[in-house]
Amino acid sequence: MKVRQISVFLENRKGRLYEVCSLLGEAEINIRALTIAETESFGVLRMVVNKPAAAIDLFRKHHITANLTDVVAVEVPDKPGGLAEVLKVLSNENMNVEYMYGFVEKFSEKALLVFRFDDPERACKVLASAGINVVGEKEILSL
Amino acid sequence: MEVRYWNQHLETLPQSELRQLQLERLREVVGYALQTPFYQKRLKKAGIVSPEDIRSLEDLKKIPFTVKDDLRQAFPKGLLAVEMDKVVRIHSSSGTTGVPTVIYYTADDLDRWTDLLARSIVATGVGPGDVFQNMMSYGLFTGGLGLHYGAERVGLTVIPVGGGNTQRQIQIMRDFRTTVLHITPSYLLHIHQRLPEFHLTPADLNLKKAWMGSEPHSENTRLKLQNLFGIDIYNSYGLSEMNGPGVAFECVYKNDMHVWEDGYLIEIINPQTGEPAEEGQEGEVVFTNLIRHAMPLLRYRTRDLAFLHPEPCPCGRTSRRMSRITGRTDDMLIINGVNVFPSQIEEVLMSIPEVGTNYQIHLSRHEGLDRLTVKVELYSKLFTGDLSHLESLKTRINDKLRASITINSRIELHEPGSLPAFEGKAKRVVDEREKL
Numbered sequence: 001m002k003v004r005q006i007s008v009f010l011e012n013r014k015g016r017l018y019e020v021c022s023l024l025g026e027a028e029i030n031i032r033a034l035t036i037a038e039t040e041s042f043g044v045l046r047m048v049v050n051k052p053a054a055a056i057d058l059f060r061k062h063h064i065t066a067n068l069t070d071v072v073a074v075e076v077p078d079k080p081g082g083l084a085e086v087l088k089v090l091s092n093e094n095m096n097v098e099y100m101y102g103f104v105e106k107f108s109e110k111a112l113l114v115f116r117f118d119d120p121e122r123a124c125k126v127l128a129s130a131g132i133n134v135v136g137e138k139e140i141l142s143l
Numbered sequence: 144m145e146v147r148y149w150n151q152h153l154e155t156l157p158q159s160e161l162r163q164l165q166l167e168r169l170r171e172v173v174g175y176a177l178q179t180p181f182y183q184k185r186l187k188k189a190g191i192v193s194p195e196d197i198r199s200l201e202d203l204k205k206i207p208f209t210v211k212d213d214l215r216q217a218f219p220k221g222l223l224a225v226e227m228d229k230v231v232r233i234h235s236s237s238g239t240t241g242v243p244t245v246i247y248y249t250a251d252d253l254d255r256w257t258d259l260l261a262r263s264i265v266a267t268g269v270g271p272g273d274v275f276q277n278m279m280s281y282g283l284f285t286g287g288l289g290l291h292y293g294a295e296r297v298g299l300t301v302i303p304v305g306g307g308n309t310q311r312q313i314q315i316m317r318d319f320r321t322t323v324l325h326i327t328p329s330y331l332l333h334i335h336q337r338l339p340e341f342h343l344t345p346a347d348l349n350l351k352k353a354w355m356g357s358e359p360h361s362e363n364t365r366l367k368l369q370n371l372f373g374i375d376i377y378n379s380y381g382l383s384e385m386n387g388p389g390v391a392f393e394c395v396y397k398n399d400m401h402v403w404e405d406g407y408l409i410e411i412i413n414p415q416t417g418e419p420a421e422e423g424q425e426g427e428v429v430f431t432n433l434i435r436h437a438m439p440l441l442r443y444r445t446r447d448l449a450f451l452h453p454e455p456c457p458c459g460r461t462s463r464r465m466s467r468i469t470g471r472t473d474d475m476l477i478i479n480g481v482n483v484f485p486s487q488i489e490e491v492l493m494s495i496p497e498v499g500t501n502y503q504i505h506l507s508r509h510e511g512l513d514r515l516t517v518k519v520e521l522y523s524k525l526f527t528g529d530l531s532h533l534e535s536l537k538t539r540i541n542d543k544l545r546a547s548i549t550i551n552s553r554i555e556l557h558e559p560g561s562l563p564a565f566e567g568k569a570k571r572v573v574d575e576r577e578k579l
Contacts, residue, residue, distance in 0.1 A: 005528075007526075007527075007528025007529075009521055009523075009526050009533075009556075009558060010558070011556075011557055011558050011561060013561075037530045039530070039533075039534065041555050041556065042533065042555075042556050042557075044528065044529075044530050044533070046528070063523075063559060063560050064558070065521055065523040065526045065558055065559055066523075066526070066528075067526050067527065067528045068528075069527075069528040069529075
C-alpha cells in the first residue's frame, strides 16, 4: 500500500523551483501533494504526482537530481483530534514519523496525509490493523 | 635610533668572515647529511662523499636542490641524521597529498634556533621588562613554540595563550598590560574590530610592538595596523624546514628582514632555470640550514618569491636583508595563517562517494578572519531524498577536510552541473579576500 514519493535536490537559487515545476507542467504531470524541506543553502522538494515513473525519467533527462522514496498515504478524520488519533496508534507501536505533509485535495470526506517512516511496510500494517485507511497508489493516481 | 644586539660579534661580522663561518658550518651539515639515506645517495651522485669535498661556498652549486616532495618521499626517517634518542623535538606539517612532513631537532639544534629567535627579538628593541603575549598556535606548528623559547631566553614575561579565543586574548592584554604580540595581520585586525565590545580602545592597552608573520601582507597593511594601534610592527619570516620563525626578521629600522646568514644560507634563483637571479632581482628563495644537525636540509626550494637588498642597513648588522614575500611559485593558499594546497582539498573530496567531480574553493574575509567555503556538487546517483543524509554529508566532508588541512570550512552542496565547468585547466580557487 506504499506510495512513491519523488524527492528533488534543489539549490537555493532564484527560479529553480519554477524550472522544476514548469517541466512537470509541460509534461502534463500533476502534483498531488508537496512540501519543501529547506536548509540555508539547499532544499529537498518532496511530492506525490500522478505519474511518478514519468516524472523521474523527465528529471533524469534534464539532469535534475531526484529519486523515489516510499511513503504512506493515510486518511485522517477531518475533525479536531483527528491527526492525534492516528499518531496515537503509531506512538503506541513505537513507530517514528520522519516527516509528514498534506494532500492538496480531499480524497473522501477525510483529509489525506503523507507520512514517511523508517519502515513503511510495518507502518501500513499497524495503521490497517487499527482500522485506519491507508490509501494505495492506484487510488491516488486516479485522483 | 637605539640599536641593541643580542650577539654583536656575530651580527656585525664582516662579510668575508661571515662567508668563512658559513663555509665551516656548511661542511659540518654536509657531514650530517651524509649520514642520511636520502642525501648519501644524492651527494654521492654529485661527487660529494665527504665534507672536505666542499672547498668553497661555490661548491654549494654542486649540491642538487631539495624540494618539498623530497621530504614526503623521505618520510618518516629518510632525512634523519642522528639516532632517535638524540632527537628531543619533532614538528610536523600536514601533507599536501596525505603524507605529512616531519622535522627533527636535537637539543643543540633547538639551542641554536632559540638563539636566533632571541637575536630577532632584541633586534626589534624588545627586552626584559616587556610582557609578550604569544597569539600564534602552539603545537606541531613551529610559530608558537619558536618565539616562546626565544622570548624566555631574552628574559621577557611570556604569556603562552596560543591562537584564537579573542575575548580571552583581549582580557589578558588588558589585565597583564601586554607590551608585545606575535600575531598574524588578519588576527590583529580582528582584535581591533572586537575592542569596542569590551569598551576598550587601543589607547587603553599597553601595547608597544608586534611581530607579524605567517601571512604575506603589504607595507600598507603594516602602516594601517600601526596607525590603528599606535604601535611598531615588525615583519618576520620563517618556515619549519628552516627550523621555524626567525629565519629573517626586521630590525628597528623596519626596512625589510635581516636574514640570519650565519644560520641560514640564502640563494635567490630563477624558478624556471634554477640559475642564480641577478643581484637584487626577485626570484625563488632557496635556503640551506646551517645549524640543524638532526635533519639537514641543503638548498631547499621554499617556493616563496622575494629579493635581497644588497646595500647595508643603518643598524650596522652585516647580514643581508630579504624583501617581503611577493608571491609563490605554486598554488599554495594561506588561510588564517595555515598553509593549504588545493590538492589537499581535492584529495579529500574525491574520497567521498556522494561528491561529484566538480568543486570550487572559495575564500573570503569576514571581520578580519579568512573564511574557506568548499562548494561541491552532489553525485546524483547517491541522492537518497533524505535531508538528514545531506546534512550529515556536509558534516562528514568538513570533518574529513579538517583532518587533512587542520581548519574548518563551510560546505555548500550544489546540484550536479551547477558549478562552473572548465575546458582545459580548471580554475577552482576563487579568492575574494582583499589583498592585505
